[in-house]
Amino acid sequence: MFQVPKLSFHDQGQVQRDFNSVTPPAEPPTNNAPNTGGFDDILAHLEVSSADRVLIYLAVSAMKLGGHRYGAFLEAATTAAKLAVYTSYLEQGKNVRKTSFLHHVEPKRVRAIIKEVEAVLVDRRALTTLSDQEPYYLSGLPYLWQSLYPWEPGTLRLQRPELTPSEHQRVEAEVPLHYPPTRLLDLLEFLDLIKLLHSKSQDDFPPTRRMVLSDALTEHIKFRLLHSGTVVQIEASPLSIPVFALARTHYAPKGERERVFTMIDDVARFFKLMQDWAAEQPGVLRALEVFDVDIDRRSEALEELDQLLRAWADKYHQDGGYPMLMQLAAGTREAREG
Amino acid sequence: MFQVPKLSFHDQGQVQRDFNSVTPPAEPPTNNAPNTGGFDDILAHLEVSSADRVLIYLAVSAMKLGGHRYGAFLEAATTAAKLAVYTSYLEQGKNVRKTSFLHHVEPKRVRAIIKEVEAVLVDRRALTTLSDQEPYYLSGLPYLWQSLYPWEPGTLRLQRPELTPSEHQRVEAEVPLHYPPTRLLDLLEFLDLIKLLHSKSQDDFPPTRRMVLSDALTEHIKFRLLHSGTVVQIEASPLSIPVFALARTHYAPKGERERVFTMIDDVARFFKLMQDWAAEQPGVLRALEVFDVDIDRRSEALEELDQLLRAWADKYHQDGGYPMLMQLAAGTREAREG
DNA sequence: CTCAGCGGGAGGTCCCCTCAC
DNA sequence: GTGAGGGGACCTCCCGCTGAG
Secondary structure, X not given: OOOOOOEEEEEEOOEOOXXXXXXXXXXXXXXXXXXXXXHHHHXXXXXXXXXHHHHXXXXXXXXXXXXXXXXXXXHHHHHHHHHHHHHHHHHOOOXXXXXXXXXXXXXXXXXXXXXXXXXHHXXXXXXXXXXXXXXXXXXXXXXXXXXXXXXXXXXXXXXXXXXXXXXXXHHHHOOOOOOOOEOOEEHHXXXXXXXXXXXXXXXXXXXXXXXXOOHHHHHHHHHHHHHOOOEEEEOOOOOOOOEEEEOOOOOXXXXXXXXXHHHHHHHHHHHHHHHHHHOOOOOOXXXXXXXXXXXXXXXXXXXXXXXXXXXXXXXXXXXXXEEEEEEEEEEEOOOOOO | OOOOOOEEEEXXXXXXXXXXXXXXXXXXXXXXXOOOOOHHHHHHHOOOOHHHHHHHHHHHHHHHXXXXXXXXXXXXXHHXXXXXXXXXXXXXXXXXXXXXXXXXXXXXXXXXXXXXXXXXXXXXOOOOOOOOOOOHHHHOHHHHHHHHOEOOEOEOOOOOOOOOHHHHHHHHHOOOOOOOOEOOEEHHHHHHHHHHHHHHHXXXXXXXXXXXXXXXXXXXXXXXXXXXXXXXXXXXXXXXOOEEEEOOOOOOOOOOHHHHHHHHHHXXXXXXXXXXXXXXXXXXXEEEEEEEEOHHHHHHHHHHHHHHHHHHXXXXXXXXXXXXXXXXXXXXXXXXXX
16 A cells, blocks of 8 residues: 555647556545435445446436336436447448347348337427436426415315315415415325326327336336425325325425536536547647545635636636537545556 | 537536536537447437437446447346345345335345345345446456467467368468467357357356356357357368467457456446435535537647646645545537537 | 245347348 | 348236136
């Protein structure tokens, strides 16, 4: 176990430098920071390649933070793989057999993939399986609830005239003031709302990709909405079935909605930039700094970096010039990373 | 279509700033740079979310640049999804049903996934489906060839004493000087080499994940090796079957071996940093600069940024301090990006 | 309500084969 | 060689059902 001095890996455009020791020696843990959900501990104990790690981060983001179904993530991955096959097919001069050999896919299957991809291309339909952040059947629900069941103060929040005033009072007392002004729904109305939203979301899909709203799927959606705190069940239902309230104006898995979205966005942009770099496009800078900092000066250092970057971009910015993008992240280095 | 002034999005630790307009308006193309393989054009015509885009970049890197099988990429994706399910299972207090609802996976399947993941964890076996850059059955072949069939100048390069001297001469004339000093192999020897390597690579896998070396897989491997230029077929074979030569000491899909590896590595690190940022860990800086630059001053700007970063890291570096990492990429902004 | 089991169908990943151009 | 088709094995993602604690 040795000291890691400061390590710099900068690489600009065609100017290739030495990359033999891109992976510096390991370091003692010093892991007092993160834990993005327990899986970091698991990852640390396993031998995982970088590509696998990216996949795992993506899966966690989509499924745990975004609320996408297990199957939806898998389908998105296969769609990505199909696109890769399709581009190979074009590069091979539309030769099915060569494409088949290249990727170890049956010619028959290659043809099916071609057909599928081209159908999407002519329709210009979104092949986006993993919608922006959350599936529509989750993120759309608060909007639908608010538009279909608005509530005016002074009117009955639970539209059940057969209930006594005291029963109404007891139920309404359970609804916090900060909840959106919407009516309370019983289980059946709530499920109908899910059903309606699902059928709406299916309109965008081609018949082949449509899913029936099974009981299992309905329960999954209901669980997700309750689990995320978007919908809350009223404790003391005056009815024979449970009663629910909309607790938020947006679906939010863990309150980190915006940040997760920004993260994936940044990663995609960063990936694109790195792809240009890997292809040795001119005018691309890649930089990696591995260093240790006095913990008391950490925020000072980051603050200064922040200012440096702003000043730099300001200095060279020129309206109407060549479009540029710079993407940076700096933070704690994990044990295995270099 | 309006002008984009300079846009800065910096965010440090807990200091949240405004993110409402994270996505600035679109810009005219000005696309004179990239084309990482034709799929950029396709992507531009499609509506693709960021998560999908990352998946596509990954698929292309693994399958087209790395040479991984179509099925291998899919398996890696399912493995990642299974890990996500497993961590949810732990977070839910090992409650199978809740995990089932959360991700819309059958309880039966959840249990199978748990069992599978735990088996990997106790064995501490690599769950790395997508090995570092290329599959072993491709990258290992040049090494095996060189160790099993070295060639000494002066001896027969094609070990067939029955051939006439002129036949030997004609074959050897076809082998460029820069090829590694290895013997030439006929088709059967070549295929045996593939077979041997495959069985070697299978030793690392548990019995369940082992693949038989089918004819189809053998042809896929052979095609990949020839397509990448790692192995070259001799035009005028003096035998009844084709003859092959090893052309490189390493498997290299398109000569961008190192860079592709570095790219995936960087993306994984960047992703990790961003995850800390999304979780609002302290001491994380995220920065995005969207700006235009005078094309004539582009390299000057990048050079200066390069120097700025080095100087900054030098200034704050302190041996034995808190481990830090900074990852940056800067380059051409695509039309759709902001 | 949770856990456990079994049933089925559709579609995808793999394998191999033949026949016409 | 290539395209186009046939077959079958196995898995897994979906669905539904029942019964035991």
